[in-house]
Structure formats: structure tokens, C-alpha cells
Amino acid sequence: MRVISVLLVILIISSVQLSLLQELNYGSGGSSVGSTSGTGCSNETHSGDVFHADGFEGNDSWPGTYNCPTQSIQMAVDLASAGSTIIVYSGVYQEVVAIGIEEITLRAADGERVILDGSESVTGELGGTWTIHDSSSSEGTVWKADLNKDAWQLFVDYQEEMPARWPNANFSDGTALNDEEYWAHGTVDSGDYLTNSTATCSEGMTKYQDGSKYYCLNYLNGELEDDNGTYPGHDGLINSGLNASGAIAVLNIGSFRTWSRNITSHNLSNGSFTFEEVPASEWKIKHHMYFLTQKLELLDVPGEWFFDHESETNTVYYMPRDDKNPNQMNIRMKTKPYAMVCSDSDGITVEGFDYFATTFSLDDCDGSEIWNSTLLYPSTSKRSLGHAGEDMDNRFVSRVDDCMGCLIDSCDFLYTDGAAFEAHGGSSSSQNNTINNSYFYHIDWSGSDQKSLMTTIMMDGTNNRFTNNTMHKTGTSATIRIGNSPQIMFNEIYDTAYIQSDGTVVQMMQAEQSGATVAYNWIHDVPKYGIRMDGPFGGTNSGRNASVHHNVLWNANGAIVAKGDYHNVSNNTVLLGTDGDRNHIIVLYDSTGGNENSTIMSNAADTISGHRTNSNESNPIPVNNSTIGNNWNGYDSQNTNQTVFGMLVSPENHDFRPVFGSELDQMGVGAYSSTQNASAPSGPDSFDPSTFYWLPGIKRNSSNPYEQTSVDLPCPSGQYRSLEGGLCESASAGHHVPLWGSNFSMECAVGTWQNDTGQSDCNQAAAGSYVSGNGSIAETPCGLGTWQNQTGQSECMNATAGHYVDSNGSAVQTPCSAGTYNPNSSSNASTDCLSTPEGSYSGSGAPSPTLCSPGTWNNLTGQTSCTNASVGHYASGFGSENQTPCSEGTWTDQTGQSACAQASPGYFVDSNGSTTQTPCLPGTYNPDTGSSEPSDCIDASPGYYVDQEGQANQTPCSAGTYNNDTGSDSSSDCISADPGYFVQFEGSTTQSPCQIGEFQPSPGQSSCIDAQPGNFVDALASTSQSTCSPGFYQPFEGQSECYQASPGYYVHSPGSAGQTGCSSGTYNPLSGSVVSTDCLSADPGHYVSSSGSSSQSECWKGSYQPDSGMTTCISASPGNYVEEDAATTQEPCTRGTYQYSSGRTSCLDADPGYYVPESASSEQTPCGVGTYQPASRTDSCIDASPGYYVSSAFATSQTACSPGTYQPNDGSTQCIDAGDGHYVAGTGQEVHTSCPVGTYQPNVGSTGCIAVSYTHLTLPTKA
Secondary structure, eight states, X not given: XXXXXXXXXXXXXXXXXXXXXXXXXXXXXXXXXXXXXXXXXXXXXXXXXXXXXXXXXXXXXXXXXXXXXXXXXXXXXXXXXXXXXXXXXXXXXXXXXXXXXXXXEEEEOTTOOEEEEOEEETTTTTOOOOEEEEOOOSXXXXXXXXXXXXXXXXXXXXXXXXXXXXXXXXXXXXXXXOHHHHSEEBOTTSSOEEEOXXXXXXXXOEEEEETTEEEEESOOTTEEEBOOOOBTTBSOHHHHTOOOTTSEEEEEOSSSOOEEEEEEEEETTTTEEEEOOOOTTTOOSSOOEEEEESOGGGOOSTTOEEEOTXXXXXXXXXXXXXXXXXXXXXXXXXXXXXXXEEESOOSOEEESEEEESOEEEEESOXXXXXXXXXXESOOOOSGGGTOOSOOTTSOSSSEEESOBSOEEESOXXXXXXXXXXXXXXXXXXXXXXXXXXXXXXXXXXXXXXXXXXXXXXXXXXXXOEEESOEEEEEOOSEEEEOOBSOEEESOEEESOOOSSXXXXXXXXXXXXXXXXXXXXXXXXXXXXXXXEEOSOOSSSOSOBOOEEESOEEEEESSSEEEOSBSOEXXXXXEEOOOTTOOOSEEEOOBTTBOSTTOEEESOEESOEESSSSSOTTTSOOOOOTTTEEOOEETTSGGGTTOOTGXXXXXXXXXXXXXXXXXXXXXXXXXXXXXXXXXXXXXXXXXXXXXXXXXOOSOOOOTTOTTSOOOOOOOOOTTEEOSSTTOOOEEOOTTEEOOSTTOSSOEEOOTTEEOOSSSOSSOEEOOTTEEOOSTTOSSOEEOOTTEEOOSSSOSSOEEOOTTEEOOSTTOSSOEEOOTTEEOOOSSOXXXXXXXXXXXXXXXXXXXXXXXXXXXXXXXXXXXXXXXXXXXXXXXXXXXXXXXXXXXXXXXXXXXXXXXXXXXXXXXXXXXXXXXXSOEEOOTTEEOXXXXXXXXXXXXXXXXXXXXXXXXXXXXXXXXXXXEOOOSSOOSGGGSEEOOTTEEOOSTTOSSOEEOOTTEEOOSXXXXXXXXXXXXXXXXXTTOSSOEEOXXXXXXXXXXXXXXXXXXXXXXXXXXXXSSOEEOOTTEEOOOSSOOSGGGSEEOOTTEEOOSSSOSSXXXXXXXXXXXXXXXXXXXXXOTTXXXXXXXXXXXXXXXTTEEXXXXXXXXOEEOOTTEEXXXXXXXXXXEOOTTEEOOSSSOSSOEEOOTTEEOOSTTOSSOXXXXXXEEOOSSSOSSOEEOXXXXXXXXXXXXXXEEOOTTEEOOSSSOSSOEEOOGGGXXXXXXX
């Protein structure tokens, strides 16, 4: 068995009573996870796809392995990945598990019970404390508690209590589902009548148009007038004395539609009130019923409660039953709508979890499944939070949204206000969802604010299935409506539709009927229709193509009604009923048509007609020999005085086969045949309902999967069911059952007991009592000599030493009185307390006498305290019986002393028993303690004095004074040091002269003064300092002479601490100067760069200075130079030279190819094209000669014209080609030469001429 961890109280897990946790753990018989200590879990890692969660032994910092499970389910989910399985162990988990991973499975560990709890304890997690609010009512006391959050459903011992309402109703006695007697009634149809558009209604009535008809009514939509009738549950609104304003009204004013609305006003005189209108098209003019809720004034009977949704403190009010104190009750409230939430994650499976006051929500989680769960109080309305007119698409109900292929299987839905289950979505987003083998009980007691019709099961979409389910005791009028083409088969539905004035068990609206199948169902004991295909009859409409076959219905008010056409209503058996019921099978047909093309075959019913109540003779079903016929109809004349019931084997025992050979058997009509007795099929594939006697409803016997089984409703806390199918048994005395749905009771643990039966908890043993064993029915009072001051204890404590207990059942022990003691435990009489001896005492409850402490004494017995030693006396040890006088040299002026004080320094004590000490006289002192003689006082030494009595020390003469006498008794005996002298230390007997370099002008000083800078002292005992003369200075303190001014400096005033340097540009070669005029200006060609100079400096080569008194020299500028030191001017560079830098000592020669035409030039000039210069240091360039040219700058030579060219001019940059008819044979030519006779040259630039060829010469012919 699993050991309960010390980490029981953690936020994620419910802080449920320890006994409840033990029940889940020890009573489950389940397996245990691998670890109970967590050793090594911080280092363990997870591998694989199975995770474990354990609310008792897990830790959310662990990896979720078998040995190291998580504590919360959510953490295991967070650690998991697609395809993982999460195994959850016993516990009550107060979580909202959010699933966002596809293809994971969550299941309870084998044999263990996992509960998802959406409630919290009022006095526990919700932080409330019940206090009395109103005790004036004879019905009971109203208590209140402030909560730390919203809560909207209240439970006592896990059973729901009714929200405050009027008329009052209860869950336990069935009145919550009795709208005729425990709802109030409106007068809308009281005296109403049909009228026309122009007529005036009677006084007090209002005209209302419904289509083409006009009615006179008592009120219209948005108002209701109570009929003030007398009913078993109330006497009308006026007689109630209530003011309905501000309450919420639950209004069944739409036949099969009910809404909640805030009441805006109330006319107390006629019992009418107003509210926000409901949808006009759905407001009906008949059968108005209502009740009021959500107002504190309505809380008037035990078991009712009210949550003040407008209070900042979240206050809940409750009137307990039997005048109990709610602080001593197990009261819980719903705080979480959902505990299992899946969003956008397909393929989720949740198996084996139970839900209390919470449920599941799957949103777009295709292919997900919920298995084997009991949902107790899974959902309720939000009216207690002040919500009136709840959004029908967003109610807190068990639901799936936009799911395809989702499955709810083998689940129990118990006690809801609102639908048991809803599937929301469009025809393409909500398909093929299935509810199978599930049980529904006590569903929807208000029927308010549901989507479309008021339904127990509501599903949008297409091809949804409702199969093998059992459902009974429901409030809403339309029990099952599951969308387009529904498949509703093998269900047993009975005892439904308690509230609302219209409705049916199986509802198919017009557009939903095509492809629908309703077959193999038992529907019975319902006050409304059984199976209804809705829509107008006659003509063409969308109500068609539904198939209703092989159903058995009995005691249904209109078992099957078919509107529309092309339906198949075949092989149904309908029987029994009461006078005034509608016909068994209604195939609506009139002059406009209807069902002409439907198949109505082989049905057995006492009344089959084309009208709801008229006979088939007056309103026959349509005639169609091919598809309508072979029905056994009790209306037929040949069937007079016969009934379907009488021709069945044993309908009272649910054997609906026709008697062999009966007319039903011979016709082959009804849901069963007489030969339908085959053995159970070997498997689902071989199941044939035409041969095997099929049974509807839940089937949970794995050994016989076709056997109809029943459901044991979970027992409330305090009760248990030990045998499957047995009754709930009350926990016997000495036992309790803390949790709902238990199958065993638990013994009261040691320290607790219970003498009543049927209890959810045990009483703690009271103070003064104990319970030593398990299963106790009484507590035992503590015996003599024992006691117990705690509750819930398994034993009593012995009276401790110093105490006794002389009565039974004591919660306290009695202490021995002061002055006595008792060394023994378990004493049971005051005579066991003994008197204290001399030298001791005792207080109350003493186990032994206490010795008198040092400083106290006692010479009597039986005392409660000791006596303090007197002044002048002491008691030195523990247990003193007498006191002792102080000896000489000691004394005390205090009482209660354990020793006498020694005479203080400066004092003496010369007698015994003294309460004072004697001081030494002025002029004397005594540094020792314990002195007993006057002679112990000593005269003051030279350099000291004692000016008060009782001194432990002598006082030294202060620094600056001295004294050479003894026994001085005043500070005036100390002599001040003379001027020129000092006394450095306290207690001196002489004075000292000031040294050289020091002086002191004042008397009574402890030190001398150093001569200040600019001054000196050259003698001992000086009373003043001397000033340095001009030409002298002293920078330091305490000096005996002054310094002479240095060369380069001067001192012009006396008492100078420093000398003044000659300014830069000046100098002084002498010492001792007293005026600045001793500083000389630097000569031209010289400079003084810094102050305090004793000499001047020559300007260096390359620089010069024409002025005097200068601090620097001037560098020679470009184009100039200085070639000597101490120069006063610079020299310009001559023509043919230049200098581009400053501070130079010479000039540069112009390079060949360059020239410098002017003096003081800072650069040389290149020779231009057409000129050249082969020499350096020149001031001009040479023009190119005739026959020559210079084509570029910087040239150092000229170039001769090449043959074929010439140049007649100076300074040319190029040569000229020889002209045509000319030539130049050599280089450097100034002219070109004409070709001689007999030659020619057609080209330019030629070096020669061409001789004439006479071969080609043509001479003139003579005439």
C-alpha cells in the first residue's frame, strides 16, 4: 500500500481531510508507484512514452517516471509528447488540466479512484468563516461567510443544496422537478379569447397578433402577472409578501423554451412584474410558469443558500438544516467549470476519471474519447453569479465543440442544471460524434437558456449517434436532439420531461430528418411525445426521410408523431397510457396532404390516427396500399376490446414478444417476433436483433455484453454501497464515509469516535477525554491522576510532578499550592503536596522545593518566598537559613545581597555591619579596594593635587602648569609656565625653555611656537620671533636664520617667505638683490627664456634677435639665413640661390634646369620649354639655339633638329619639317635646302631630293 507523503497539502491537490485521502489511498486496493522517498529523483531522467502522476507522493520537479511521478496531472501532460500515456494514481485533484498535445492518453491507474474536483471548502481553500447574519426567523438561522473568489453551487456532504428561490422546492423530495405545483403560474391564458384586428379588448386585457389571428390577453412579452392561485408549494406571489424587483425569474413562457431574466419592476398590488423581453417569435400565449431566484430575501427555509455576486467580499449566505453550525459541517462550493480542457488536439483519450462539480470541454479535438467516468454535478447554471439570459452557446456544460468522431462511452452524468451534454459546431465541423453505453440521471431541473429546444442531449452537426444509453428523471421537454441524420438506437429512456409544457423524448426538426434512424429503443413513462418528426404536415416541406422502426413505447402521451412525408415508421410496438393521452402513433394527414409517400407498416398500437387526438375513423391516416398497411390498430372495428398489452408475452416484465399465434404474431407486427429467442451472439459481428431478443440501455457486463445492466447511483458521503446493485448503507456507529461514491466505510481513527450512523466524519475526542482504538462509538473520560487538554487524542497524560488531578474527565491538572511541592506524577489528591523545609520555598505547581537564592534566607517551613538579606548584611549561598553582617573593609546599603561590597577606591570602612564607606580627605587619595584604615589614604604627589574627598586617584597638573609640592588639595597649587617657557606633560614639577627657532609670548603654555616663514629665532627662551630683512627670505618654519636672495632673484620687502625671480627676458648675476631693477634686459642677439635667470643666452645659428629684453630668438625666414651666433639680423639668399626652410644657416644653389632670378627667394624656378640650363647657381635659363629645340621644362640641355627638320629661330620647342621641294640632310640645321635642278621632292620632312627619270620624259615634237 502507498504511504501517504508528508507533502499532502500542496496547491494543486485538494486540501481534503486526511481521512478522505486515506480512503482513496488505502481503500482503493490499487497499485503503488515505485518510490515513496523521492531519493535520486532530482537526478533521474525520463525515457519512453509513459508518464506517471501521483497527488500523494509525486513532485512537480520530478520527471514523471514510475519511481518519480509528478504531483499534478498538468505537469505530466506538459512533460508528455504526442503518443504518450499518462497514468494517474488515487487522489482528489483540484486542477484544470489543459491538453494541447495530440494523440495522448490519460487514464486512472488500475483499481484506483481518481477524482477531478471543481469544488472548494468554504472554511478551507475559500478562506471563509461562518458568522450569524440573521437569527430572527423561526425556520432557522441564516449564516454568512466571505470568500476569496466567486462560487456558484453549494454542497453539504457532497450533496447539492437548492439556491434560494420562490416558490420553495427541494432536490431530495422531488419538488425541484414539479413545475405544476412548485413553480408559480402566469395568467396569460386566463380568460383570453380570439378577436379581430378592429375590436377592443376587455378592460385590463391587451391585443396580441399571432400570424393572421388576434387574441385578447392579460399581458404581453416583457411582463407577467401571477395568478395568485393556491398550490401545494405556494399561495401566489401577492400572498408571499415578496418584492421581486432585482431577482432573477426563470420563465417557462415559450412552451418548450425557458429563459432567465432580471426583474426590472414589481407591482405589489396585482402581482405583476416586468423583465427584458424574450425573443418575440418564441414567446407563447399559454402555460406560463416561473420561479424567482438570486435574491437574499428569498432565502427563507433550511437548505437554501444565496451568493451575493455584487459584494466585494464574495459573501455567501446559508440556512443550515437542523440548526447546525456550518463551521462544523462539510460545505463546499463549485469554483471551476472545467477540469479537463482539450484545445486543437486530436486523438485524446481520457479514461477512468471521476468528476465532482466540474466536467470536460473538448474544442476541435477530433477523434477524442472520454471513457468510464462518473460525473456528479458536472454542470449548473451561472444564475448564482448574477447571470440572467445566459449565452446559450457558452454555458458551462459537458461539451465538445467542432469535433469529428468524438466518443463518450460508459460514462454516468448525474444531477445537472442544464443539458447533460452538448456538441456545438456546423454540419461540416461536427460530425460522427457518439454517446454510447452511458447513463443519465436527474438532468436539468430548470431548463433555462438552452440552445434551441430545452434538451438533455443537444448535438449540432451531422450523423451523430446516441446508442445503448439509459436515461431517466430529466426536467427538459426535448430529451434528445442530436442534429442532422441522427442515429438513435438501443436506448432506454423513461421518466423524463418533468418541466415545461411541450416537448418530446426524441426530437427531429424539419431539416434534421433526412437519413435519421430511431430504432430498437424503449421509451416509456413520459408525459410528452415519445418520438417526433417535426414540421408542417401536408404539401412539400423539408420534414421527410426519417426511419423509425423496432421501438417499444409505453405510457407515452403521443408515442410517435410523424409530420412531413417519405418517412419510414415500421415495426414499432406502442402500449398502455392514460385517458386523455394523445394517440399512440400519429401520422399527420389532412386535406392538404402529408405522409402520402411515407412507409407506415407493421406497427402495433392501440391508437393509430392521422390526428393527435381524434380517432382514425374521423381523421384517418393516408391510404397507400404499397407502403401503408399491415398495422394492428386498436381503432379498427375488428379490434374492439383488444389491446396490444393483452397480446404480448409479459410486458410487465419487459417481454414484448407477441404471444405465439396471436393476431400480432400472425400479422408479424411490432418490434419483436414470437420466435425472437436465439442464444446470445458470439460477437458484435454476429449480432442480429431480428433473431436475438435485443435489450436497450447500458450494457456493462463484460461477460454478457448484450445484457441490460443497471447503474448504482453514487451514495452520498456518510453512506456506502458494499454490493453492486445493493442499497446505500449508512456508516455504522464508530465508522464514517467521507467521500461520495464509496463502496466501504472507514473506522474512526484513534482519537476520534462516532455514536451516530450515516456520518461523513468522526468526532474528535474532547479535551478531558480520549479514544485509544479504531472504530470507537464513544470517548472515554480521563481517570483520576490523568488529564488531556487537546482534542482528538488517543490517550490521557499523567498529572505531572507538582500537580494532581482529583476528578475524572479533567481537561486540566491542578497545581500544588504555593509553599508546597510534589515530586511524584499521577497524583490524585491535594494531600500529596508537601510543605517546603527551612531555607527553601515554592510557587504554585512545584515538583520540588526551591532553595533560597543567594541574597535571601528563610528560617521557617511552608513558605512561598524567602527574605532578602538586610542592609549591612548578606546571605552568601543557596538555602541560607540566616543572614551575616558585613566585615571591616566591606559594606552594603542594598537588601538581598549575596555578598558585601568592598570599600571602593578613595574610601575605607573601619567597622562591622556597615551600611556606608568613609571617603579620603582632599589632598589624599586611595587607589585600593577593601581598605579598613584612615591611613590607607595617600598624600598627593608633586605635580599633582586632590581637590575632592573620596578620590581613588590624584589629579595631575595640566600641561602648561607645574607643581613641586606634596599634599596639594587645589588646582591653584599648579604654577603656569612663564613666557618663553612651556610645560609639555601633565603632572610636571618644572618648566622648560623654548629652543632656538621657537618662541612663546604667552604664559601657561604646553608647547612653543615655531618661527613662521619669513622669520627666525636665534636665542633660547625667546618670547618673540625676528623678521627677515630685504634681500633675505625664509621659506620654512622653526628656523634660526634667513637665506640671502639668489642670483636671478631679489627680495624687496622684509619678512618674506620666498624670493622673486627676474622675469623672463631679464637676468641678474648678483646675490642679495632687493629691487627688480637689479634684473638686466637681455641684449640684442640674446634671450632669457625663463624667470629667475642669472645670465643671458646667445641666439643660435639660423636665428637672430634685433631687440633687447627678449625671451626667445627669431628663426631665419625662408629665402634668408643666419650663419653666426648672437646675430641681430638675417641675410637674404643671393640671385641663383634660395632657401625653402626657416631657421637655416645657408642658402641652396639653383639646380641645373632651374634658375633663381631674385634675391631672398624661397624656391627655384624650372626652366620653361624652349629653354635650358646646364649649370647650377644661375639666375636665368638659355634659349634653344636655331637648329635646336627644348620640348619640356626642367631641361639641362637642347636637342638638335633631326635630318629632314630644321629650326631658324631661338627658343623653339620643336623643329619644322623640310617643305616639299626641299630637304635637310644633316642635324642641327637652321634652314631647309631647295632641291637642285634635275631633282624634286613631293613630300615634307625629307632628307634628300629625287632625281628626275628621263625615261619617262616626253619631248615636244617639232612642227
